[in-house]
Amino acid sequence: xxxxxxxxxxxxxxxxxxxxxxxxxxxxxxxxxxxxxxxxxxxxxxxxxxxxxxxxxxxxxxxxxxxxxxxxxxxxxxxxxxxxxxxxxxxxxxxxxxxxxxxxxxxxxxxxxxxxxxxxxxxxxxxxxxxxxxxxxxxxxxxxxxxxxxxxxxxxxxxxxxxxxxxxxxxxxxxxxxxxxxxxxxxxxxxxxxxxxxxxxxxxxxxx
Ligand SMILES: N[C@@H](CCC(=O)N[C@@H](CS)C(=O)NCC(=O)O)C(=O)O
Numbered sequence: 703x704x705x706x707x708x709x710x711x712x713x714x715x716x717x718x719x720x721x722x723x724x725x726x727x728x729x730x731x732x733x734x735x736x737x738x739x740x741x742x743x744x745x746x747x748x749x750x751x752x753x754x755x756x757x758x759x760x761x762x763x764x765x766x767x768x769x770x771x772x773x774x775x776x777x778x779x780x781x782x783x784x785x786x787x788x789x790x791x792x793x794x795x796x797x798x799x800x801x802x803x804x805x806x807x808x809x810x811x812x813x814x815x816x817x818x819x820x821x822x823x824x825x826x827x828x829x830x831x832x833x834x835x836x837x838x839x840x841x842x843x844x845x846x847x848x849x850x851x852x853x854x855x856x857x858x859x860x861x862x863x864x865x866x867x868x869x870x871x872x873x874x875x876x877x878x879x880x881x882x883x884x885x886x887x888x889x890x891x892x893x894x895x896x897x898x899x900x901x902x903x904x905x906x907x908x909x910x
Pocket of ligand 1: 754768
């Protein structure tokens, strides 16, 4: 059997988590290589783009989180076969990635600048993006983002909403999703109740 390894930091709210979840839900065996921040400087140069996540298959690597989500989504039965539904699935994942990248890119800014930028992002592009994502969900029936069933898009949005509501993103109000996108919060809570997701988080240990 081919050996899959997902290499990512030991954090649950960011780019590697949807792929981990997809493989767990789909029963796809994989090695979960959780990189400690202290080890990252030594490992960075060996990754295709100096960043994680990276997926390894029998010693070969592929990077870029949404590409990885699509690949593992196919293995896990969580990616649409139909080309249009696949495009809808990608749309939601890319919409999250686009705005999350803007928010996370403020991470290393000096404190005052980070606060100002995050507050302005939260009130502007982030609130807008959540609202639009919610409208897309509603337009597709309100339950799932694509294919009328759980796909990797639902997992990516779920992880993002969990992260926003976790209080770990300084200067982004924790109640932002509840205020501007209650249907996304409903969707989040529904995904969280999926038996495999529930079992995964019951046993999930997060170092950071
Ligand atoms: N476009 C890439 C971005 C990857 C990325 O920036 N990953 C972050 C963690 S979420 C990272 O590796 N940061 C450490 C670094 O850049 O040194 C993707 O979607 O995978």
